[in-house]
Amino acid sequence: MPLTGKQIDGIWHTSVVVFGKEIFYGQGILTTAPGQSHHGTPLHVIDMGETAIDEETFEDYLNEMREHYTADKYHLLDFNCNSFTNDCVGFLTGQSIPAWIKDLPSDFLSTPFGAALRPTIDAMFRRPAPGTPNPPVQPSPQAAAAAAAASPNPALASSLLQAVAAQAFAANGAPSASALAQSAQGVAEAASSTTTTAPVHICTNPASFHSTLKTHRAVIAFFTSQTCPPCRMIEPTFEQLAHEKTQSAVVGGGGGIAFVKVDLGAGMGNAVGAEYGVRATPTFIFFKDGNKTHQMSGANAAELKTQVDLLLWDTYPPHPHTQKSIPSLDSVSTDPILFKQVPDLNVVLTKLSSFIDAANPQIPSSTTAKAVLSSEVIPVLKARFASNVKPSPSLTTGALSKWTEVTRQLSVSLPAAQLFPLVDLWRLALLDGATGAFCASASGGSADPIQYLLVKGLALLSDAPDGATRNYFLTLLRLLSNAFATPALARTLLSGAGKRTGVTALLVHSLLHADGAVRTAAASLAFNVAACVQRARLEQVRARYGPFAAADEDGDWEVEVVSAVLEALQNETQSEALQNETQSEDIVHRLTACLAFLLRFSPVYESHVGPLLEVLQAKDTLKAKLAPGGCGEQGVKSPNVRKLITQVADNLC
Template identity: 65%
Template sequence: MLKLVQLYVYDLSNGLARQLSLQLTGKQIDGIWHTSVVVFGREIFYGQGISITHPGQSHHGNPLRMVDVGQTDIDEETFEEYLTEMRQHYTADKYHLLDFNCNSFTNDVVGFLTGGSIPDWIKDLPSDFLSTPFGAALRPTIDNMFRRPIPGAVSTPATIQPTPQSARAAINASPDPALASTLLQSVASQATLGPSSMAPPSQSTSTVAAPVHICTNPTSFHNTLKTHRAVVAFFTSATCGPCRMIEPLFDQLAHEKTEAAKLAGGIAFAKIDMGVGMGGMVGSEYGVRVTPTFIFFLDGIKKHEMKGANRAELTSQVNMLLFEAYPPHPHSKVTIPALEKVSTNPILFTQVPKLDIVTTKLCSFVDSASRPIPNSQTIKHTLSSEFAGYLRGQFSSNGKAVRSSATPQMLTKWTETTKTLVGHLPPSQLFPLVDMWRLAILDNVVSSWCATAAGNMTDPIQILIVKALSTLRSSEAPSTMRNYILTTLRLLSNTFSDLTLAHHVLSPSGKRSSVTSLVITTLLHEDASVRTAASSLAFNMAAAIQKVRIEQMRAMNGSVSGLDEDGEWEIELVSAVLEAIRNEVQNEDIVHRLTASLAFLLRLSPVYESQLAPLLEVLQAKETLQSKLEKGGCGEQGVQNNDIRSLIAQVAESLLVHMAWDNTRGGGIQHKTYRDCEQCTL
């Protein structure tokens, strides 16, 4: 007789995630999901080991949702045998809030009972959280909370350790650090809390192997194959001595390679114990008869099988699988000496104005506003005393100046002041305020806070960007808006002084769209100073992307496949930079920055072959760059600076080349070749 299988869903944050996630992470997260399986009149869940209670009687209280996930024809006795085997696997010391948790367990159980899986909106929660700057910064803190005990230490499963100093800044970056820390601790406590009668956890000697996917049935393994480009499957058993010998290397490779291949559909390392659950069925499906056996999959297709505990071969086969899944980028073979001399450090605008003059001017604008500004006296005090006082302490050349630290309360107050002034003053009177934020953003406390701010209501940078875009679309004379646009571009360039904020600026879920719109519009501005600032911002954007790609290429042995790559966005930005180069006939520095920006955007781009190379040919990119070296291209005689001339020539010859497809070699296999590129070895 078929039995109904239900998933009970709880929110470990008790509604706080829905209320505060935008503020803390910049992304809407509706809950911190805990799940349990209800079948045969029992509720089964994983925390401090596997726990069983009457439905709705667990320490989590009443479920937020009850989801029907299917029916099972497995009898209760067989299910009890399955749970007995699972207890060896789902022990308290292995629990990890993000990587091996209650939802990992319920997904396994649902797969065993019904052949299905739990909903994606539950499974995807950890990756959704970690994709935010706040989540990524807090990852070390969360890992520190869930560490297995070292030999000889008292066992304390899922002990909440003091927050590491390296991650303290991440919590401080939130608008309410105390709340962020409390929420995290509360969720961790709720997640692992279990019945007091639970048996003590087994001892272990290392941190939990988070990148290793534990698969106990065909459904969970097939799901791993579907969601990852490359999969290394380790078939093992508890009585296998050679398995114990090579397991540490497998775990090490899992940590190293998954960290390097943080890609959409990257690599997964799956461990299948042939004696646990339905692991034997997974092994039988692929003809596994001995342990250890390693099977390597690419796009769900078996590519290679390895038997035995050969350490060198395992390492080699993992590297070969990654090479095949993510082959080296063609540009990894291209050398551009002039480009190598260009620093990828951001161009920053650090000049400190006379703050007394700045605040006096702002306060006079407040007093003379065309319509009364609410709380004007408080606003003037905030500007001249609090905001300016903080800047004096941070940037004064006087060694006796008192350096103060910006608090979330201060930053929130400054943001509210900014919002009010932007709504009441014209752009021509707002640029002193933008200049104050330009300086403030150079302080990592301020930049970290801005990285976690979300939405026009709480994000000062976004408020100023929106005002700049509306100003550019207005019918006002360019001369009246010039200072505001110029200082806004310089402010945005300074956001790249902080890696977390730079990531947020370039993230599709962050400010990328609005920042791109602003830089594309201003690259063609009639004022040379504005164009210089816009080209600096374009350079910082491209250089930040280039640094990420280089790090990834080194980790992946030459392969590059971006986490947040967007071909349409790259086409838009590359087209704008090329147009700006074509139109710039006055300023060599602007041409220099734009050429470097173009090179950084093109070099190692994952979409170079498929989308950018054809575009470059259509736009005659090579000819555009080379024209800057000729008379009238930039100045009467063309670019004169030798370093800039070398960069232009080498980028034109090495990156802006026509790509052809050669189907005549390799028995019909397509090979990529580059005409006019002697340095490319493909």
């Protein structure tokens, strides 16, 4: 969970116990007494039933498989122990190993951390061309850094990646398959976050093939042979398609995608080919819901890509809103709205110091707190925002840790009305990616400065009148908006297991605040939240196949936010707008864009959001902003905003 943002229970090594022996794949096909391999006692024992195959026939099968399951072909993701186990179980019983083992690669690789880690894993297992030396291929630092940055916990991810790389490349030579598997297994034991199963399934018998057809809605079968030169030409394209399409797919249960390789010369592969009339290689057969839909022969890479896309498009049609034309929304940037105004930092420090000195009871570490602020924080912020300083300096990890401790102490000792200068300093600091990365790595822990400030704000939602908390809410909302300048930190704010509940509660309250500046900041935060969600969903629409409504989507959260945005839009009426028509129109603009981003590719639109829009009369609420008195005396004036409101109301509501 800390690495991927979703729960994956482990990297599973599997083996088959049959005829009193345990058989598994690592450095080739290996046999041992049950439970006596170097992996030790199994955590799970799953009864797969009885086999009608006799031991001699099974030994013949294993001898044939040894030519295919060799040590040099091992790959942590693509061709491993689980590939072999699934093949053996299919041959012996006609069944398949559980989906939570064999179909997890796409689940892992579809996470930002998994997708970013893929190049590092490939580099570890990359094999040279025949006849060339075989030096160890170190994964690039850039790839490892990208993987760490994509994780909800960059610090943990970075340390684990370093541990994997150090163990894998400790020897003067290429890492062995077993060393890398054990190294990765150590990562799993520490974080329970990855998987070892492959996006390309290997089938050597009819039972295994039929099992794959039953458990996947879309299947692309590649019939090949080792003596076929065109097969070797097209195989890299097939594998690349498997990686691309399954990384972004939702698999498991009854609705996934499988790329299957059937070698006609391996095991009973010829029987699979004969069943479907395969007479030449390479041949590709496409299946939807277990039924054959198309067949093509030859090494035509362009045609293969086209047919794969057609099958997946037909099996998993894209979100219905992809057919909607909303040019006004397309022109709205999804870049976050940031608050970059720099106050007089000496005045901010003086005000905060006066609050610290006047605290009753006196803060025990007040002298240290003021020293950290005056000597380690303020000078760096001044230099950072000085136009003639290049490159802009960043706060060190040590300074940020000290400042976090000061924040913890002050959040306990001072009332919220006196804490807003401290919040404003953090707002400025979060414009720097280094500070954002620090806060992302600390998220949810005991040294999380944003959590201290957020908890302080949440405690005030019902305990104090708006006037006493106005400045604190305003600066806190601006701070949270600036957190979206760092993608990793933004993910921690929106994580279901992170701060999202607190951020949502603060946002819902502030959208209806009596003060226009607070509502503007809240509308900006709402826009940033929705834009971040929209960017992720847009990538899904562009590249993802599988049931569009992901199992982990929180429909209740989306209903809560959409309801709050619609209520806030309704409340921006003439009486309030007359105080500041420009400000009110800005709020309406941001909230309309926020609503559109949430609705456009919502995976829970039909099940949760659509019915809500009808009940709340969302279309009428938006159109009312265009009429006199709906937003200012004459309604929304900007032609661009009027177009956006009209297109969102007509197309998404």
